[in-house]
Structure formats: C-alpha cells, structure tokens
Amino acid sequence: MELFDVYPLQNITVERALGAWVWDNQGRKFLDMYGGHAVISIGHTHPHYVKRLTDQLHKIGFYSNSVHINIQQELADTLGRVSGKTDYQLFLCNSGAEANENALKLASFHTGRKKIIAFSKAFHGRTSLAVAATDNPKIIAPINQTDHVVFLPFNDEAALEACFLKEGERIAAVIVEGIQGVGGINVATDSFLQKIRAQCDAYGAVYIADSVQCGYGRSGKFFAHDWAGVPADIYTTAKGMGNGFPVAGVWIAPHLKPWHGMLGTTFGGNPLACAAALAVAETIETENLLENARTLGDYLTNMLRDLPVTVDVRGRGLMIGIDLPPEKTDLRQRLLYEKGVFTGEAKPNVVRLLPSLALTRAEADFFLQAFSSL
C-alpha cells in the first residue's frame, strides 16, 4: 500500500534526535529551529519525558474514560499551577483541530448561537468547523463551507465593533490566535485582544484563544494571549503540550458548565498522553523555560533585526517570523542543505522559527552564524 501523498517532502530521513538536534539516516546532524512544527517544546527525547512515558507504559497505557484516571487530575493540577489558570476546567483530546472543534461547539452550546468571528490569515485546523474558521479557501471542502463564520481583518478593532453592533446577538464566539503561526507570525495587539474581551462581555459571546501554536510557553508567557492582560473564556492547546505525543486540551473558564455527553473522545486523556503532558509541564517549571523563551527570543529577534538581509522580524519569545527580500527565496533550503538547520516557512517569503523552548545561547548563535553567512 502507498502512503496518501499529501505533503511535499524534504529529501531527508530522520532517525534520532536529542535536545535541539536531529540526525538523519546518513549520520548528518541538523539544528532543529522548527521544533518539528512548533511541537518540540522541551527538547527531543528529554530524559524526564522518556522516563515518565516509559514508567507509565509499564503501569497502564490505556483505559477508557468510563473510569477514574488519576493522572488526568494530576495533569490538570500541574497545568493550573504552571499557567496560573487554577480555576479553569480541562477537557483532554488529541489534536489542535479537535480542541478548536470542541471549543467552538462548546461556545455554541453555551450561547445557543451559531455565528463565529474569525480573522484574516487565521489557521485553526482541518476538521469541519475548525477549517471553516480557517482563512484558506483551498483547504475548505464544499461540505465544510458555511455562512456561520464571518472573517474580519486581523487587528482591526473598528471592524470588530461594527460586526458586533450589526449582529452581536447572534455571535457565539470569537476565535483568535495570540500570534498567527501559519499566517506568517502576526502578533495580535494587546488592545485588539482587550477589545475582543470587551465585545464578548458586552454581547455574551465566548472569547476562544487558539493557543495551539503560540501557547504552552512559546511566547515567553504560558499563553501568548496573556500579554494583553485579559483572560479568555476558552484556551485551546496541542502541539507543544506533549512534545510530540498527540495530546490536546480545551481549557474552560468556570462559568461554562458541562453536562454529561456534551463533549467526548475515546483516546483523549489516556494515561500515556497525560504522562507526556505532565513531563512537559514539569520540565517547563523546573527548567524555567518561559524565562528562557523570553530571553533567547529577545536575543534572537534583536540580532536578526540588525542583519541587512532581514526586511522585518516579528514575534514574541521563541515564535519568530523573518521576512526575507524576494531575491532570497532559496535561503531556507540553503540553510537546510548547506548549513544543516531546519526552519519553518510561511508564504510568500517568511522564515518561521519555532525551536524548543530549551534552546541554548550557543545553539542560537549557531543559527545566527549559519543564517548570516548565506
């Protein structure tokens, strides 16, 4: 059987990894400034992560959500402490799209309404409602097309106010990334997020903070939305949450009440996924990774801004977008094949840096040296 051919692939076969480094099957070594697509939060094969998962596997790998699974509560307690959201409720699922799907559904259940506000260049996943709230017509199948989603320009407070004024009573939720990832590393302004909070309060809508890519410490705060100083009603997390193990979360404010059967999943919250997520949260705490993301993020951003080749450098913490001039379209590929550095991209010519939050200064310097030499 052949694999369904959905990804354009680099001609590299990875075999093992450690920290911020990856080796291929020919023994070549690469610096991972891409974090396997913002997923590697604490570093590849971190010893605490490997131990927690291995220990858990020896105890029990899976049982259904029909019984008490204590490690779920242990995870919720730890995440509450690490993030400061101690009074939120946690629903565990498996991927970013699923987390957003559940968040939107929950908002609709809660409000009894159908309309969603999303923004230009947003990416929220590929399942039905998540993809409908994604600003990319190419990936929206005819069956996913719906007029329940209204797209507004990102960071446009006047457009947001006008939309609420017109149909505020019909709006169930506003969904927004704190820093748009796929869209090219666009930071939501603090006042925009504050305006979303205020409009949702005024009209009884639910503010959903998609933190799948920008959350889990990547921005230097636990949630990138936290920089605005106002809470969301729901946060969604995935990618960095399991450092590669599929696990996702919907973080739900106390005023949103559950009922049995409202949400559900077979695999969500299984003991292995919880062990992975706990290992990540514990490592973020013990290794002070939020501070590391802030410090190294500032360092990289400032150094990159000083380089003549960069047109613009955006982001927060270790979520950095670099605009390149049109004549440098091959820089990312050259970084990979000539210098051994993985990076991400966004169209048309943005290099995305999403490394492990445990990146060291020496590794940042290795990247800067490679980048500036091309």
Ligand SMILES: Cc1ncc(COP(=O)(O)O)c(C=O)c1O
């Ligand atoms: C902001 C954001 N939301 C949701 C998703 C979807 O996550 P997943 O691929 O785990 O479904 C992504 C994936 O890139 C994302 O960047």
